[in-house]
Amino acid sequence: MLETAVALAQGEGLESLTMRRLADELGAGAMTLYHYVPNKEKLLDGMVDIVFGEIELPTTDVDWRTAMRRRAISSREALNRHRWAVGLMESRTTPGPASLRLHNAVLGCLREGGFSIELTIQAYSVQDAYIYGFALQEKSVPFETAEESAAVAEEQYREYAELADERQLGELAEEFPYLAEVVAGHVAKVGYNFASAFEYGLDLILDALERRRDTS
Amino acid sequence: MLETAVALAQGEGLESLTMRRLADELGAGAMTLYHYVPNKEKLLDGMVDIVFGEIELPTTDVDWRTAMRRRAISSREALNRHRWAVGLMESRTTPGPASLRLHNAVLGCLREGGFSIELTIQAYSVQDAYIYGFALQEKSVPFETAEESAAVAEEQYREYAELADERQLGELAEEFPYLAEVVAGHVAKVGYNFASAFEYGLDLILDALERRRDTS
DNA sequence: AGCTTACTCGTACGGTGTACGATCCGGGCA
DNA sequence: TGCCCGGATCGTACACCGTACGAGTAAGCT
Numbered sequence: 001m002l003e004t005a006v007a008l009a010q011g012e013g014l015e016s017l018t019m020r021r022l023a024d025e026l027g028a029g030a031m032t033l034y035h036y037v038p039n040k041e042k043l044l045d046g047m048v049d050i051v052f053g054e055i056e057l058p059t060t061d062v063d064w065r066t067a068m069r070r071r072a073i074s075s076r077e078a079l080n081r082h083r084w085a086v087g088l089m090e091s092r093t094t095p096g097p098a099s100l101r102l103h104n105a106v107l108g109c110l111r112e113g114g115f116s117i118e119l120t121i122q123a124y125s126v127q128d129a130y131i132y133g134f135a136l137q138e139k140s141v142p143f144e145t146a147e148e149s150a151a152v153a154e155e156q157y158r159e160y161a162e163l164a165d166e167r168q169l170g171e172l173a174e175e176f177p178y179l180a181e182v183v184a185g186h187v188a189k190v191g192y193n194f195a196s197a198f199e200y201g202l203d204l205i206l207d208a209l210e211r212r213r214d215t216s
Numbered sequence: 217m218l219e220t221a222v223a224l225a226q227g228e229g230l231e232s233l234t235m236r237r238l239a240d241e242l243g244a245g246a247m248t249l250y251h252y253v254p255n256k257e258k259l260l261d262g263m264v265d266i267v268f269g270e271i272e273l274p275t276t277d278v279d280w281r282t283a284m285r286r287r288a289i290s291s292r293e294a295l296n297r298h299r300w301a302v303g304l305m306e307s308r309t310t311p312g313p314a315s316l317r318l319h320n321a322v323l324g325c326l327r328e329g330g331f332s333i334e335l336t337i338q339a340y341s342v343q344d345a346y347i348y349g350f351a352l353q354e355k356s357v358p359f360e361t362a363e364e365s366a367a368v369a370e371e372q373y374r375e376y377a378e379l380a381d382e383r384q385l386g387e388l389a390e391e392f393p394y395l396a397e398v399v400a401g402h403v404a405k406v407g408y409n410f411a412s413a414f415e416y417g418l419d420l421i422l423d424a425l426e427r428r429r430d431t432s
Numbered sequence: 433a434g435c436t437t438a439c440t441c442g443t444a445c446g447g448t449g450t451a452c453g454a455t456c457c458g459g460g461c462a
Numbered sequence: 463t464g465c466c467c468g469g470a471t472c473g474t475a476c477a478c479c480g481t482a483c484g485a486g487t488a489a490g491c492t
Contacts, residue, residue, distance in 0.1 A: 006378065012360050018447085018448070018449090019448080019450080020447095020448085020449095023472095028471075028472085029471060029472040029473075030449090030450090030473095031450080031451095031452095031471075031472050032470075032471055032472065033471080034451095038449075039299070039449080040449065040450090059481075060481060078289065079458065086306065087303060087306045087307065089223070089352070090302065090303045090352055090355055090356055091303065091356070091357070092356070093356055099393065100392055101392070103301060103392075103395055103485080104391075104392035104393070104394050104395040105394075107394035107397075107398050108393070108394035111394055111397070117397070117398060117401075117402050118402075120401070121398060121403075121408070121413075122396065122416050122417065122420075124322065125350070125353070125413055125417060126346070126416075126417040126420060126421075127355055128353065128419065129345075129347075129350040129352070130342070130345050130346050130347030130349055130352070131344030131349065132348075132349040132352050133344065133346055133347065133348040133349025133352065134307070134345040134349070135353065136345070136348050136349065137341070137344065137345055137348070138308055139306055140305070140306050140307065140308070140309060172445075175315070176316055176319075176320035177318075177320070177324070178320050178321075178324035179316065179319055179320040179323060180325035180328055181323075181327070181333070182323050182333060182336065182337060184334050185333075186334075186337070187337075192267065192337070197337075197341055200338050200342075201338065201341060201342040201345065204338075204342060204421070204424045204425070204428065205342075205420070205421065207418070207424055208420045208421065208423055208424040208491080210421065233478060234478085234479070234480085234482090235479080235481080236478090236479080239441095244440075244441085245440065245441040245442075246480090246481085247440075247441050247442080247481080247482095247483095248439075248440055248441065248442080250481075250482095251439060251440075255480080255481075256480065256481090421452080
């Protein structure tokens with residue numbers, strides 16, 4: 001049932017995940033669901049925990065840095081596979097078992113890697129904020145590959161110019177010159193690759209964390 | 217009207233911001249709203265742009281680093297004042313004028329600060345991911361001050377132990393030792409201060425960006 | 433006076449989550 | 463065998479949601 005719900009959210013979007021719709025998918029009446037789940041909130045909780053379960057736990061057979069790197073990349077992939085989950089994490093307050101396991105493993109990886117408790121908390125906070133924040137950005141964008149991104153960037157830019165009644169593209173560029181430079185002048189030409197952008201920022205953060213760890 | 221909507225979301229939560237409820241608040245019929253806004257989506261768009269408008273633009277009279285630092289802190293404060301907005305940014309796709317102005321100013325600040333276009337994009341992406349990700353974490357937590365956090369951490373931990381049927385607190389600590397160490401052993405004792413945690417991570421990122429800028 | 437334009441809103445429709453109570457079914461026990 | 467009981471199923475109903483439609487009002491212009 002949770003799997004079916006996930007598949008439905010994946011395939012048709014979270015907004016069309018209805019109790020009735022889900023019940024249909026399962027060949028059951030809507031009210032039947034309430035025998036397995038107290039309400040829709042808990043259903044969503046369960047779905048979120050499935051996503052957590054898909055994230056690679058950091059292993060102990062490599063150094064903390066590569067373990068954290070892998071876990072971060074795995075997190076982005078999971079959140080990208082299930083974009084509906086990103087908007088959901090926010091509201092969920094009670095973590096499921098998979099979430100707890102992951103939390104514990106990440107904290108353990110850092111502690112065993114030689115981080116103090118205080119630094120561990122900070123390192124965890126920075127990494128997670130970055131991961132979820134990046135997923136959030138990525139989610140709200142309607143393209144996947146770098147080539148697509150260029151086309152979309154140009155089109156959106158043009159569309160916005162039309163939308164702004166009186167203005168022409170030129171005037172818009174005049175009001176927001178730096179935006180124009182970056183979006184129309186760069187992204188629209190060479191595109192934007194989310195995966196490599198993510199890893200760039202990730203390595204930047206891991207570098208900084210390593211330095212903090214060594215000088216403490 | 218947008219202001220009333222913001223106030224309502226602020227005061228009673230986003231989920232109780234209903235077209236009818238908002239209309240009541242304004243002393244009007246529900247359908248009247250639709251003469252000022254095409255649909256609820258656009259209403260939310262407008263509300264989000266109000267939040268963007270409350271974020272301090274980076275100024276040009278200081279170096280890029282302090283300008284970015286201020287803007288980041290201002291962003292966190294705005295998102296914290298309007299927690300409802302965090303979950304909303306995701307779904308909104310067409311940016312409003314305040315959002316555009318902010319985007320443009322941030323990009324401009326970095327460009328004038330000596331970042332190449334590529335680095336500017338990366339720097340922007342890392343910072344924003346961190347800011348929104350942090351706000352996301354912060355939002356889903358029901359306390360504000362460090363002292364509160366300690367109490368809540370302990371209570372939640374205990375509560376979860378009860379929830380996990382057979383288990384006792386001890387067994388839970390056995391299964392998730394690192395989590396126990398950090399949550400029960402540290403946070404519950406000394407508390408957790410979001411504002412300073414945010415600034416720690418922020419400075420960490422700004423450090424790293426500065427280094428990347430100077431060695432490119 | 434008549435027309436236009438901007439604004440207000442009552443009613444209604446199709447959707448949502450879910451409370452309640454009726455129904456079915458399979459298995460232990462007298 | 464007959465009985466009952468607990469879990470699983472679900473039809474119906476309710477309150478609430480966003481909003482389409484069209485009727486009503488009032489002010490300003492020709």
